[in-house]
Amino acid sequence: MNNTTLKLLAQQLQLSISTVSRALKNHPDISAKTKAKVQALAQNLDYEPNASAIQLRTQTSKILGVIVPAIANLFYENFLAAIEEESRNNGYALMILQSNHNAENELNNLKIFRQNRVSGIFACLSANSENLDVYHKMIEQDMPIVFFDIVPKSNAFTKVRMADERCGVLAAKNIIKRNAKKVLAIFGDPALSISQIRKTSFQNLMMDLSPKTNVKYINATSSIEAEEIFKKNYNKTAKLDTVFCMTDEILIGVMRAIQELQIKVPTEMGVISISNGFIPNLYFPVISYVETSGFQLGKLAFTQMMANLQTGKPVDELTVEAKLIEGGSM
Amino acid sequence: MNNTTLKLLAQQLQLSISTVSRALKNHPDISAKTKAKVQALAQNLDYEPNASAIQLRTQTSKILGVIVPAIANLFYENFLAAIEEESRNNGYALMILQSNHNAENELNNLKIFRQNRVSGIFACLSANSENLDVYHKMIEQDMPIVFFDIVPKSNAFTKVRMADERCGVLAAKNIIKRNAKKVLAIFGDPALSISQIRKTSFQNLMMDLSPKTNVKYINATSSIEAEEIFKKNYNKTAKLDTVFCMTDEILIGVMRAIQELQIKVPTEMGVISISNGFIPNLYFPVISYVETSGFQLGKLAFTQMMANLQTGKPVDELTVEAKLIEGGSM
DNA sequence: AAAATTTTCGCAAACGTTTGATATTTTTGC
DNA sequence: GCAAAAATATCAAACGTTTGCGAAAATTTT
16 A cells, blocks of 8 residues: 655655655755655645655664563553653553563574564563573664663663662651551562562561561562462451562452451551552542552653663662652552 | 573584574484583573574564553453463563553554564554554555454454444343333443443333333443442432443442432342443452453453464454343342 | 476565755846 | 856665575386
8 A cells, every 4th residue: 555655756746766766755965845745745745754764774674672471461551651651752652562571582582583683672571581691692783772670680781771789778757657566568579589578678678777677578479379378467466467568469469358347447547658649549538558660660761761862871870769658548 | 681592602612603503402413412511501501592682683573462542441451461371371472551541642652663673562542542554554564463342333343342342232131131111321421432332222122122111321431430330320309220331430339329319229229330340349249240350351352463473463353241240249 | 308397586666754955046246 | 157166856775574486306107
């Protein structure tokens, strides 16, 4: 479809292809009259430049690639929404590929990106992607790559992530403020650095500022698991009075239990989580949470990408600040 | 980055470009020995064919476009996940663009698709996109377009959608089965055909099978609005015993009210909704819902696209069946 | 061993665009 | 009016592929 080309326009106007090309982009060499004629016809014939031809000629594409574990995810979908918006506003198109947390898929996706000569890549590592050789190789060949969320440890890479230390600290502070006596703190997959960071910062602050608070630390990797853990640790005699949920997944499980056991929030139980806010707002009272916005992270990632694209490669690690949003659950 | 080309391979091997090209794709004209040599070097040098050059030469791209109102949406994210997966498995890359329910954005996105010469488009209409001329024009020029979810009325288009009539029917049947006396039925934006269809089918069945049931029909376009509507219509004397929520949005608002008012589900109030299941599973008891799977719709849309791509254009309307998933809320 | 085949490979054009260099026309200065 | 300068438009090559056609080399047939 749409086969209007510069050549066609040139023929119809009895002009050369180069003149038409220049007329279309307001080149000073072309007179106002010709420009007008050319642009009018182009408009009429629905001319749209062929991106492939341009990329071939100029050796630069206006396409950015993103690898995300899954599109259908409360966090990533917001990240994607942000970079899509930014890309579009900056003349780039986005190519989004899912890895399903699978290293093999990840490699395949990278291959697709290379075939399409994307000019930059946003990458979120698969949980099991040990081998970063591909990335190293691509970076050596000047491919801008911005890692987000699940990022490599090496600081030879450009990365953006949430200020996870602050997340842990803010949550812990709020728990202390509530004067909690007995806390259940559920963290995510212990293999992920994000879990480790949040836990360490939480734990450190807790021990520093309120060493006598009784805190039990457990990890859960699914909402079901979180639900079971909560039920197991809750009973009238235990007098659990506060629960901390590191992720939305965990919060969902805990809240299912709380609803089932008909525990009153916040009087009988304080609840606090780390989230982008969507899930906490489903409940009454709204759950207090430390905000981690995929949307904001996306914005940050994009500015990093642009900087990277324009000025060589500013290798560093940027974080987006976290803040506490008070619901009525504490 | 990655500048290995056929030319480079040819030079290094003292072969012609055409031979290298053919060797790489196992053309019978090329001897086994040369093939081996060529493929080995290609591997070594990380050769990846330039998609733009191929598209330019063959006049067909392996890119599919999708226009979605928003990526961050419980329904669309699953649709996207499905077509991304299928596309990838079929050698296509996806270009995803958001319209934000804005007709102007929609047009811009279509332009981007044309510039990139995508070979097919999945489109979800913006709420306010009255003018379908662009689409008509593109279809005339043989661009395969599969509409999904919010689709044009005209049947000159290929479309896939949920079996919305069945949704309304199934929900109504379940309400009758519960022996409800007084029902509050909240539907979505009345301007959307999806709301109209679901409401009509619901209403018809209700009047046919249980004319004496007292049903109040209201529309809500946000969770906040739904919450207010529910609160306004609920009071001890009203004896409301069942509420129907046409969308997740509405369910969210209603459930916030139900939690706040501490209404017991299902004894004091039956709740049923239409959803993909994510939101209903956040509550205890789990809310009963008529399942509408964005994921399945995506799969269906993709097969339609493939058919369209291969065999001219099978203009028709396909629907994915709905089924009732029982939670504990009725 | 020459002719007829078959196997293996190279030539060259085309896809649509950009752009430095060059050619043609118009305007300007005197 | 005529050269010089400025304005306007064209030429041609290149980006990386694919592919019909023809050429050379190797193999088989008589």
